Amino acid sequence: MRDIEKVVKRFREAGLKITPQRLSIFNLLQRNRTHPSADDIYREVLKVHPSISFTTVYKTLQTLRDMGELQELSINPERSHFDPDMSEHAHTFCRSCKQIGDLEIAPETHLLKLPNVPDSFEVHSVQVHAVGLCGECR
Amino acid sequence: MRDIEKVVKRFREAGLKITPQRLSIFNLLQRNRTHPSADDIYREVLKVHPSISFTTVYKTLQTLRDMGELQELSINPERSHFDPDMSEHAHTFCRSCKQIGDLEIAPETHLLKLPNVPDSFEVHSVQVHAVGLCGECR
DNA sequence: GTTGGTGCAAATAGTTTGCACAGTT
DNA sequence: AACTGTGCAAACTATTTGCACCAAC
Numbered sequence: 001m002r003d004i005e006k007v008v009k010r011f012r013e014a015g016l017k018i019t020p021q022r023l024s025i026f027n028l029l030q031r032n033r034t035h036p037s038a039d040d041i042y043r044e045v046l047k048v049h050p051s052i053s054f055t056t057v058y059k060t061l062q063t064l065r066d067m068g069e070l071q072e073l074s075i076n077p078e079r080s081h082f083d084p085d086m087s088e089h090a091h092t093f094c095r096s097c098k099q100i101g102d103l104e105i106a107p108e109t110h111l112l113k114l115p116n117v118p119d120s121f122e123v124h125s126v127q128v129h130a131v132g133l134c135g136e137c138r
Numbered sequence: 139m140r141d142i143e144k145v146v147k148r149f150r151e152a153g154l155k156i157t158p159q160r161l162s163i164f165n166l167l168q169r170n171r172t173h174p175s176a177d178d179i180y181r182e183v184l185k186v187h188p189s190i191s192f193t194t195v196y197k198t199l200q201t202l203r204d205m206g207e208l209q210e211l212s213i214n215p216e217r218s219h220f221d222p223d224m225s226e227h228a229h230t231f232c233r234s235c236k237q238i239g240d241l242e243i244a245p246e247t248h249l250l251k252l253p254n255v256p257d258s259f260e261v262h263s264v265q266v267h268a269v270g271l272c273g274e275c276r
Numbered sequence: 277g278t279t280g281g282t283g284c285a286a287a288t289a290g291t292t293t294g295c296a297c298a299g300t301t
Numbered sequence: 302a303a304c305t306g307t308g309c310a311a312a313c314t315a316t317t318t319g320c321a322c323c324a325a326c
Contacts (some may be wrong), residue, residue, distance in 0.1 A: 017300050017305055039290080053308040058291075060306095074212045078316090083283060090252060092259055103254045112226060112265070116241045120273025121230055122241070128252070129212070129265045135258025155280060155325045177315080196316075199283095216291090217315060269289040 001029055001069045001084035012069060024049045025060050029070065029084045033093070035100040037079045075100060075129050090128035096137035103130065139167055139207045139222035148205060162187045163198050167208065167222045173229070173238040175217045213238060215268050228266035234275035241268065 004026050008018055024045050044056040061082055064070045073081040076094045090103040142164050146156055162183050181196040199220055202208045211219040213231045239245040
């Protein structure tokens, strides 16, 4: 996700409104490093904005994802997680504690240049997931 | 997934029973190239075994996954898909039609040797997903 | 006969939607 | 004033579980 000012600008340019609820969500995502689920985000924003609804969080996440400001991670079969870090990187996923971690990938790896992708297929993003057990859970 | 005979042998060795329902499921998976969801598999097996229940299909898929005979793919946020092909390969996922395709990966890519994975993390499998739009849907 | 499997029905959980009212522009 | 956003409640969908009966071994 970009700077809040830039995201706000994009929303306004798209005719979307800036509400206190949305600003709280932007703020939280900006500082986040934990790959939260929609519900995680909801429960966090609740602390700052006790009257916010899950629906609002949910719809704002959809909008941000559709704008390409954050990634929806399909890594945990039980629920979606969101990642505001749009740089090329991979993830670890622990099958036991369900924790998601970041893996830095050297830029020369060119994740987006996967071999054998048909020319006709338009790649938006490449997700790389190492699935297994973290140190704690072994 | 291995040959049916080998899978049957593994089940017996683990004290698990071989039923007509399970054999139908094994057969179907063996010939499958389409990354079906649990429900896809259920509807296919129904044709051969009209009295089978979703629960039976579901539990057998869990067992096969836990044995490492097939992979559960977290690629479609809406549902899990299963892949009996356990060789190192990647997938394409079309956001529009939800189709999953295979991508061959040269063995020298060493998918399982992702850089920067903490020593303490035990990697079971690495999933690589190119997410975007297929030729048809563009 | 013992033990695990099957199938039904119900519970659970995450996600998504319709709608009336409120807030932003 | 026009139009989008919010929040509630309900619907939906996939997944998971409890349990009585059945079948493989």
